[in-house]
Amino acid sequence: MTNTITYEFPLNERIRVFIRLEQLFKQFNHFLNGASVWDKRAALNVLLDIMAILSRNDLKSELLKELDRHSKVLNKLSQSQGVDSEKLSQLLNDVGRTSKNLYASSGKIGIHVMESDLFQSIAQRSSIPGGTCSFDLPEFHYWLEQEEAIRLKDLQQWSTPFNDIRNAIDLILNLIRNSRRDTQEIAKAGFFQISLDHSQPYQLVKVSLDKSLRYFAEISGGKHRCTIRFMVPSNDEKRPLQSSDDVPFTLSCCQF
Structure with missing residues (x-):
């Protein structure tokens, strides 16, 4: 634990969205690892927030532009004296691999999640305060009472297609913060x-x-x-x- 508090302020909308998603992904992981019904409810609510941001932004395009910009900067640095060539090569490989994975992903981000009838029902009722009670969504109530392995498997299945987005955001923000x-x-x-x-x-x-x-x-x-x-x-x-x-x-x- 550090003895300082750090406040970050993004200077453009692109980085602002990246940081919001970074926080949401961290929250999702936290609740995903919790074993209680309330952890799983919270994890689903966070996943809905992630999807809401993704639906309003052409995030794949923004991430690819940012990765391309970083690749160009890193390539320019490779021509400078005193640069750690091994570390620079690793960063270029990370950027290239992340870009390739994003390019390979097809379709609208998050569309796969809505293929689940259960998730569709949860998403529709979540806009109503307290709208996911057991009498509103008995199927959801049944799911919440299942074994942890079953709930975890479903949440991982719903969230896995977002991994390339999360990895790209983590890489970009790490490069920015370390500069x-x-x-x-x-x-x-x-x-x-x-x-x-x-x-x-x-x-x-x-x-x-x-x-x-x-x-x-x-x-x-x-x-x-x-x-x-x-x-x-x-x-x-x-x-x-x-x-x-x-x-x-x-x-x-x-x-x-």
Whole structure:
């Protein structure tokens, strides 16, 4: 466990969607490994959230564009002196393999899940608050009471076709986060503003501060300028206020 809290702020919509899906996939894995009925209900709810995002975005195309961009950057780096050629070769292989797997996947992402009558019923009723009670969906209630091996097999079958998407997102975000440039900064009276170089493809800003400091970071802005405010959590119903103290923190600008 680290002694810092890190806040991330994506600088474009593509990375914003990737991070949301990354979080949902992590949640799904967490609940998938739980053995209770409530874990399995939560896992299905998360899977529905993943499908909702995928239905609104041409994610396969966005991922392939991003992987292609990373491949070009990595190939340019291979011509630079002092580069770890073995590590670079491994990264290029990872990007190439991930792209190939995405290209090979056919059809609309997630369409396979709706081939299950049970899943269709759950999806239709989930839009109603409390709409998946046992009297609403007795088949779902029956499924939830089955052996763990049966429930796990079905959830893995429904989620496996999303693996190529998840692997691509994990690879891209890992490359971006590891391309960071860290600087130690001071937010005067809890306020800090940064102007980003327009010629650099910045994708993500990270703010890290010590857990012992009683502030949280509010980040706003876009690809050219970001504003960071350190707020004091409220102990009552009032809105949190910006700190009047100078706040030390680590700023990471990630591009790749």
